[in-house]
Amino acid sequence: MFTAIRAQSLPAIVPLVRRYCVPVVNIFDRKVKRLQRERAAKSDDVALYDYIKEEVGYRLSDRIFDVKRVFKNAVDLGAGRGYVTNHVLGETVEQLTAVDLSPTMLAQIKGTPGLDFRVREMDEEKFDFEADSLDLVVSSLSLHWINDLPACFRAVNRALRPDGVFIGAMFGGETLYELRSSLQLAEVERRGGISPHLSPFTQIRDVGMLLNRANFNMLTIDTDEIVVGFPSMFELMWDLKGMAESNAAFNRALHISRETMMAAAAIYKDMYSKEDGVTATFQVIYFVGWKPCASQPKPLERGSANVSLKDLGKIMDPKNVNKK
Numbered sequence: 001m002f003t004a005i006r007a008q009s010l011p012a013i014v015p016l017v018r019r020y021c022v023p024v025v026n027i028f029d030r031k032v033k034r035l036q037r038e039r040a041a042k043s044d045d046v047a048l049y050d051y052i053k054e055e056v057g058y059r060l061s062d063r064i065f066d067v068k069r070v071f072k073n074a075v076d077l078g079a080g081r082g083y084v085t086n087h088v089l090g091e092t093v094e095q096l097t098a099v100d101l102s103p104t105m106l107a108q109i110k111g112t113p114g115l116d117f118r119v120r121e122m123d124e125e126k127f128d129f130e131a132d133s134l135d136l137v138v139s140s141l142s143l144h145w146i147n148d149l150p151a152c153f154r155a156v157n158r159a160l161r162p163d164g165v166f167i168g169a170m171f172g173g174e175t176l177y178e179l180r181s182s183l184q185l186a187e188v189e190r191r192g193g194i195s196p197h198l199s200p201f202t203q204i205r206d207v208g209m210l211l212n213r214a215n216f217n218m219l220t221i222d223t224d225e226i227v228v229g230f231p232s233m234f235e236l237m238w239d240l241k242g243m244a245e246s247n248a249a250f251n252r253a254l255h256i257s258r259e260t261m262m263a264a265a266a267i268y269k270d271m272y273s274k275e276d277g278v279t280a281t282f283q284v285i286y287f288v289g290w291k292p293c294a295s296q297p298k299p300l301e302r303g304s305a306n307v308s309l310k311d312l313g314k315i316m317d318p319k320n321v322n323k324k
Contacts, residue, residue, distance in 0.1 A: 033248040037102035040244035049242030057083025071136040078142020082109030090114030129159040139168040153214035163293035172283035173203040178272040186264035216289030226282040233268040
């Protein structure tokens with residue numbers, strides 16, 4: 001179709017092409033991620049590795065309670081074994097649908113007494129609910145494996161009703177920086193180069209931009225760090241496998257030599273040791289975004305303020321505060 005466009009029309013066409021024809025680079029192998037979750041869910045000791053996801057899911061469900069309303073229709077996106085669903089009360093959510101890539105994980109969700117919930121196998125990258133049908137979408141530690149995060153955010157916004165809310169938690173860029181740096185230093189020393197052994201994570205500065213572009217407003221974003229102790233690097237890597245959080249990038253190295261692993265463990269212990277073991281950091285980004293609605297509060301018009309910021313110190317001076 002572009003062969004018939006006159007040359008003088010190209011300046012107007014280029015912005016549209018850049019906006020709507022941006023290629024999506026698939027970083028993660030979703031089939032591998034599904035197999036990893038299925039393998040973890042079928043393990044007899046799967047609950048042993050839920051400590052991070054259970055903690056974050058509990059904190060995220062607590063944020064749902066902070067919204068003083070009853071949600072009629074909600075979705076737990078990337079529900080896993082019910083890390084959020086198992087803490088949501090029926091007094092807060094009337095009906096909840098838990099969706100995940102792994103059917104075995106979905107089958108292990110217990111819910112809470114009085115909660116009307118159902119499960120639905122669905123790839124988080126193919127979020128498909130009717131437009132304006134949901135009051136709440138919550139997602140805990142699943143979004144960091146999605147290739148096209150902007151498209152996922154837009155799909156969530158489309159499914160929410162006006163004044164619906166999107167509450168989520170995802171691993172941030174500082175997650176497992178100790179393990180990443182140790183492996184990189186070991187490979188530089190032993191092989192003269194590095195390979196991607198840990199998947200990339202979203203930076204906190206990008207989350208707000210992506211949500212805003214997806215038509216969410218009244219954003220609230222904060223971050224927290226969970227530091228966990230391990231006897232050595234090997235126990236950490238074993239737990240990541242049990243959590244189904246092993247690397248699933250297409251360009252991941254399928255093999256690490258024993259020599260490199262031993263060197264990485266020694267570097268890890270030397271740089272990040274504490275007491276009788278080592279520590280690992282999990283950075284968690286929490287966010288809340290609302291779908292625009294006419295009933296939402298609006299900012300005052302520019303120039304309508306009757307107090308200058310330069311007088312703020314005078315106003316807050318205890319001498320000028322009226323005492324009852």
